[in-house]
Amino acid sequence: MSPQADPLYHKRVWWKEATFYQIYPASFKDSNGDGWGDIPGVLQKIEYIASLGVDVVWLSPMFDSPQIDMGYDVSNYEDVYAPYGTVKDVEELIVACHKNDMKLILDLVVNHTSDQHVWFKESRSSKDNPKRDWYFWQPARYDDEGNRVSPTNYRSYFAGGTWTWDKHTEEYYLHLYDKSQPDLNWENEECRKAIYDSAMRFWLDKGIDGFRIDTVNKYSKVLPFTDAIIADPTSFTQFAPEKWCNGPRIHEFIKEMNTEVLSHYRTYDGLPLATVGELSLCPNPSDVIPYVSAREKELDMVFQFDITHLGQGPPGGTSKYDIASWTLPEMKRIVSKWQTFIDGTDAWTTVFNENHDNGRSISRYANDAPEWREKSAKILALWLVAQSGTLFLYQGQEIGMINAPxxxxxxxxxxxxxxxxxxxxxxxxxxxxxxxxxxxxxxxxxxxxxxxHARLPFQWDNTPNAGFSREKPWMRVHDLYPEINASSQEGDLQSVLSFYKQMLRLRKEHKDVFVYGTFELLDPEGKDTFVYRKRYEGKTAVVLLNFRLEVQCLPTKEIEGMEMLVSSYGKVVGGPLQPLEGRVYINY
Structure with missing residues (x-):
């Protein structure tokens, strides 16, 4: 059977063609002047969001939380953090999105809770509490001198160890992240059932259209816990993903989540829900495909983070922020790898270069100097929009926000x-x-x-606090907000904002080749330009990207007989590629 004859091979589904727009509630829009963004603020800007041409709003955690990790430490899945608003506000946001032909997905944060969640409070209350086994508890070990040491030597994502001593019950509990974020024990069936009811059905019953699933491949740990191999002899703690990532029951757990919950719901317009998982530490396509194969009925798609790790030290280790230089051929290989791994399969891919966990793409992949900021933003927009897969944008990306000074x-x-x-x-x-x-x-x-960098308040206009809040924001506004803001760009047809809108329209107009087309990297070792070809049946597009600050020759052979669809420089009729210019050529 040919791939095209296989009914599951890249079958057309709404979420494959959709553009998702991530909103970080603390930093989007403050409606009441307390310095925190909130859900009513999102409602105030719903027309702006819809005007971008996006199809889905992804709202980062707005659940009740002590905010140690900005809402990824949930203390109550069924309530909203008071500065963000109320459950009723979220219900109104669901309605507003749907009225504007957009869907809404929420974050699903169920690898861990806050230590303030009632489940954990019960779990730590006594060793014989019914919820004791809803988290991971282990007795202490003792060294040769009789000193108490943690059950294993695992290193936390947030530096330090993964075990914290609880004086009350005199045992350690596990936390892959901050000590205020104890890991849930998915081995416990009652715990899983409670997760499905409280974190999922509660919101699905209110009409949301799916989930972005946090840390999705960490639910299954390797048990019993044993020490990791010592790779860093200078440290007691060792980064040990082999002990808690892609564990032995992970696919069983995700399938159960689908069977028990997700398969019983539809979007507001009767379509299948959308799920996208945060899949870290999966560098090999063979490890990713089981999660996103349509036949496996696990996740629709995942975020794979090679592109955001470009130039970064090993994730989770002491060297994460020991940055290294990178080359354009390295970037090309990463993009090609995750564009082509779905060829001939029933799996799907995602396209993104920003989110709440990374520096801004202009500062990372291009040039954020004043004279190059806009050109950088536009070439990156073109680079992304023409790639295959589901497109994800992060708030502020569409106006060219950059890293903190x-x-x-x-x-x-x-x-x-x-x-x-x-x-x-x-x-x-x-x-x-x-x-x-x-x-x-x-x-x-x-x-x-x-x-x-990604969490700086959104820059709405050039008024005090960038129009984000009447009062001092929870986090400092970027110094350059008078120059980089949405208001100044909305009426400017040459602005970054206008270019993003144009590119999203073109992506929909040419979705055959942009969304579903096969990807072919041209000139893989070229150090100046990034050129790739997209094909869908008889339609071809060639994308030319000059990542240098010098003019580059046009590869005329690759675009012979084609017409230019768009240039990041605007009305360009041809000639050499200008500094930080991107173009798309197409035939029909």
Missing amino acids: EHWDIETEYKDVESQNYWAEVVRLDDNGTDPGRKERIKKGLQLLARD
Whole structure:
């Protein structure tokens, strides 16, 4: 059977053709002047969101939370963090999205809860509590001198170890992230049932259209817990994904989630729900396909993070923010790998280069100097929009927001728990002579890669606080908001915002070749231009991207007989590629 004859081979489904727009509620729009973005603020801007041409709003966690990890530490799945609003506000947002022909998905954060969740409070209350086994508890070990040590040597994502001592019951509990985020025990069936009811059905019954599923491949741990191999002899803690990522029951758990919950619901217009999983630490396509194969009935699609890890140290280890230079051929290989891995399969892919966990794409992949910012934003827009798969954009990307200025002080201006934990560790290691010079290296890494950059308040206009809030925001507004803001761009046909709208229209108009077309990388080792070809039946598009600040020759052979569909420079009739220019040529 040929791939085209296979009814599941890249079968057309609404979420494959959709553009998703991620909203980080704390930083989008503050409606009441308390300095925090909120759901009513999103409602105030619903027409703006719809005007972009996006199809789905992805709302990052707005659940009740102590906000140690900005809502990824949920204390009540069935309530909303008070500064963000109320459950009724979310219900109104669901209605507003649907009225504007957009769907709404929420974050599903169920690898862990907050330590303030009633489940964990019960679990830690006594060793014989019925919910004790809803989390992972282990007794202490003791070294040769009789000192208490943690059950294993695993390193947390947020620096330090993954085990915290509980004085009340005198055992350790597991947390892959912050100590305030204890991991749920998916081995416990009653725990899974409670997750399905509280975190999923509660919101699905209100009409949401799917989920972005946080840390989706970490639910199954390798049991019993044993020490990781010592790869870093200078540290007791070791990064150990083989112990808690892609575990032995992970596919069973995700299938059950579908069978028990997701398969029983539809979107507001009667279509299948959409699910997209955060799938870290899966560098091989063979490991990813089982999660997203249509036949397996697990996830519709996943985020694979090779592109956002470009130039970054090993994720989760002490070197994460030890940045390294990268080359254009490296970027090309990553894009090609995750564009082509679905060829001949019933799997699907995603396209993105920004989210709430990464530095801004202009600052990372192009050039955020004043004279190059807009050109960088446009070439990156064109680079993304012409790729196959489901497109995800992050708030502010469409107006060309960039990283925080380098002169900002990390200790006072960076708010993220990961940034602060890493920085505290760096200061300790540098000051005690363990790793001299580390502070300067990690400072540069945080200035480029820290999660804080994406969390700066949205820049709406040039009024105080960028129009985000009447009062001082929870996080400092970017210094350049008078120059980079949505209001100044909305009436400008040459703006970054207008270009994004144009590109999203073209993506829909030419979805055959842009969304479903096969990807072919041309000139893989070229260090100046990124050229790729898209094909769908008799239709072909060639994408030319000049990532340099110098003019580049046009590869005339590749575009012979084709017409230019769009240039990031606007009305260009031909000639060499200008600095940071992208073009698409097409035939019909």
